[in-house]
Amino acid sequence: MPAVRAQVHQVSKKMGRAQALWQVEDVFGAGQVHGIIGPNGAGKTTLIRVLAGLLHPDEGTVSYDEGGTVLSAADVKRVTGYFPQEPSLYPDLTCREHLEFFRDLYDLPQADFERRAEELLHATGMAPFTDRPAGKLSGGMYKKLGLMCVLLNRPKLLLLDEPTIGVDPVSRQELWDLVYGFAGEQMTVIVSTSYMDEAGRCSQVHVLSSGQMLAAGTPEDVMKHFGVTDFAEIFLNHERK
């Protein structure tokens, strides 16, 4: 089955008094790594949560399709993996216990689980730490465990909200390698980040500022569109205006 494509149509969302998203129009093509970039407070988390079905747009719609077949809300939940920005694992449960918990939540057959868990533990280099509680993992390892939990289900749409925040440069590189290792025809990845240097790693960049989608395209196209050589300049120029 192919990866999932998500289309955001004129989505607006208020969070409290703030207009977190304003008439956002965007398409997240299937099988690509999409980066939603923007400064803090741009609306990245709100957009990711709307895409994950955890927030409902005040206006506009989000639709998903899998090789041209429109997906229902229940289907979307089944094929979507989401890892939030905030710590969201259980500090007292070990890595293995987390994986087993998510195995049951995703209703995976034991044989599939064992194969996938092995593969993930190997790819992340987490195999020696399976008995360590999540609360005692380093920042990078914690994110890797979260990623493993959601990747167990082999999602067709992977949503990661600032996965590299608070993580050292080496672990950041490893996390990106992991994301690219799993992305492809089977999986669409949407990652939000406020690190401008990470925008260049994405195949598609979506520039979000003050709740508005300023541009989207390949990193080169987006920089050309704004006439800049660095993504940070886009926001600095936008702020000045």
Added chain:
Amino acid sequence: MNFSWRRARSVALKEYKHILRDPFTLAVTLILPLVFVGMFGFVIDLDYKHMRVYVRDNDQTSVSRRFLQEMASSGYFDLTPVHSPAEADQALEKNGSPALLIIKRGFGRNVRSGNPETPGQIQLLADGTDNVQASIMGTYLQGVIQKANAVFARDNPELSGGAERAPNGGDQIRSRFLFNPELNSRWFIVPALSTIIIGFLAIVLTALTVAKEWENGSMELLLSTPVRPAEIVLGKLVPYFLLTFFDVLVVFVLAVYVFRIPFLGSFLFYMAACWVYITGALALGLVISVVTRQQQAAIQFAFAVGLLPSFIFSGFIFPIENMPAFFQYFTALFPQRWFLLISRTVFLSDAAPMTLATAFGAIGLFAAAMILLAVHKFKTDVEP
């Protein structure tokens, strides 16, 4: 997506691991029942004994002395003689002297005469600041008088002409208290302790669980998976159910084997009632947790709807029959009232379970309503 037992079981298993690894929860759950039983079973004793009474005997006859002997041997009163009116005044002014008993001059003569027109006179001056003790003292004294009359009549048949001629001797009320013949307050309190422990502990335990998941962010991750509210609710209920039920068994064993309180009713019926009541209390905690989503607010709510009604509206301390009509109906909303009724009844009497059908139905209805409410109120998104 249908209800999945596997997902519910995985939530239960996860919760079970949290409990085992959280020494605080475990300690509270295991120690609290012991504290409650210790506090209410040993410390609080509503049976007044050895009440200090100063006695001014103005009669000084063998009859008055015999009466005081009867009074002292009852065990309820510790008598201290005073020898002058001044000493009597002093005794009354002293703190901690609840009462002064004055035997009027001519007491012995009047009693001996057996004439109902001129009975022997005793005056009791009791400290009304402790109204409970003062009224209990009055009641006990009545009992002592009745007994003294009977003893006097038995010992002096030639004077009184038998028990019939003793004051009130002709038409005595003979009271016999069923189910708790000695009116032992421990028999009244200890069987009710499960009501308080479950009504408080179970609500607090589950009130924290969902709120904790919201606060530490794990709920957001959980909601992004296919897990459904009913599965989370069931998964959260089961481990806390077992924990609370263990507490109930502890209280039961202490009640029967340490406090020697008789258990005369149907054990199976009592257990079934415990299961239903525990489920309702746990589900109420979940409703609080689901609605507040914050541990601090949840614990405050849990105290308000758990602890207070358990003590005030259950009949544990204040008899429901003595409440104003509105509150009598109001207490019907609280499962604590119904479970307390079941608990006391099955401990001390072998009443047929059918006589408790209303109470059982009420706790069942409450449990079902709370489970449905918890599932219904469970948010599947992170909207504020």
